[in-house]
Amino acid sequence: MPESQYLFLTQPARELVTAIDQRGRIQCNAILPIWLKRTPNLEGIQNRFPIALSCEYDSANPPVPFNGIRHHLEVVALALQLVKPVDEYSDYWLRFDDNAVRILERSATLALPESLSDPNLAYQLHNATSPEDVRRAVDLLPLLSRAMESAGSWTHPCGSIHRALVFFGQGYSVGLEPLPQLCWAAGLDSLYASKINRRLQGAQEISRRLQTVFGRDFEPYNAPTVEVPGNQVRPIRRLHDIGEHIFWLRNACIHGGPIPDAAWLSAANAPPESGYAYQLMECTEILLRESLLLLLDDQAMFDVFVDVNRLDAHF
Numbered sequence: 001m002p003e004s005q006y007l008f009l010t011q012p013a014r015e016l017v018t019a020i021d022q023r024g025r026i027q028c029n030a031i032l033p034i035w036l037k038r039t040p041n042l043e044g045i046q047n048r049f050p051i052a053l054s055c056e057y058d059s060a061n062p063p064v065p066f067n068g069i070r071h072h073l074e075v076v077a078l079a080l081q082l083v084k085p086v087d088e089y090s091d092y093w094l095r096f097d098d099n100a101v102r103i104l105e106r107s108a109t110l111a112l113p114e115s116l117s118d119p120n121l122a123y124q125l126h127n128a129t130s131p132e133d134v135r136r137a138v139d140l141l142p143l144l145s146r147a148m149e150s151a152g153s154w155t156h157p158c159g160s161i162h163r164a165l166v167f168f169g170q171g172y173s174v175g176l177e178p179l180p181q182l183c184w185a186a187g188l189d190s191l192y193a194s195k196i197n198r199r200l201q202g203a204q205e206i207s208r209r210l211q212t213v214f215g216r217d218f219e220p221y222n223a224p225t226v227e228v229p230g231n232q233v234r235p236i237r238r239l240h241d242i243g244e245h246i247f248w249l250r251n252a253c254i255h256g257g258p259i260p261d262a263a264w265l266s267a268a269n270a271p272p273e274s275g276y277a278y279q280l281m282e283c284t285e286i287l288l289r290e291s292l293l294l295l296l297d298d299q300a301m302f303d304v305f306v307d308v309n310r311l312d313a314h315f
Helices: 014-023 066-083 131-147 159-171 179-192 203-214 239-254 276-297 299-305 308-314
Strands: 002-008 026-029 034-038 051-058 092-097 101-106
Touching: 002 066, 014 034, 014 051, 014 131, 026 066, 026 131, 034 066, 051 066, 066 131, 066 159, 066 276, 131 159, 131 276, 159 179, 159 276, 159 299, 179 203, 179 239, 179 276, 203 239, 203 276, 239 276, 276 299, 299 308
Parallel strands: none
Antiparallel strands: 002 051, 002 092, 026 034, 034 051, 092 101
């Protein structure tokens, strides 16, 4: 019997919807028949979610086990999130056949009061997935699929990159500040810290390695995938100034301590993004995302980061 699974895009740009209406569905994965297309004409769904990732198959003979199909849809959604982060990027999933909707599910990890469950960062508020974002995301899929292959995390052949990707995704599911920053800092730690020499770990060393990759004067808010809304203001934040502070903030959260400096918090009645701690959270996400994009775009760098010896030699 024909069956389909859908993972809905929550913030598609108007030009993406128009492109699909005019030129038809977009192929996203050559391994499985995954397409970006108009959602099925079901009451209450199409108006809210006009575009979805979809996989259609014969339920009696699926191309991979049932959970594997959803996994592949989520990997494509993760690629889109790396290129252009949006809110609730993989939360809404549907499985149905020609007779009835079987499941319409929102991720249980976000079953929090609405005021507590919005991990969307302020700099991302105007983000929407464009046709160009889709093209770049598809280009990431060969290495991303390899890094996200189903395997035990402790023995995964892509070890640190796999865990960094998991931490990246989890940062969008935990909701409550400062937990997203904790996840994203853990992702940076997973990527950059030495796995074989404890003296080459910690805030100072990871900051140094980040500066080796991006340059000491790198400004996260000027990264190519970042566009701060015009009604918001961010000061200049350079990597050599904030690198260690990212991990001071992470450590305060892990150890249950106070914020390193009370002045890092936004003033009363000021927007949250005016506070230094909030900006550190945004910059942590940007640095992790830009690092993962760099590795998924470059096979040679990817191979360096999955080899514990070559990683230390590189830095």
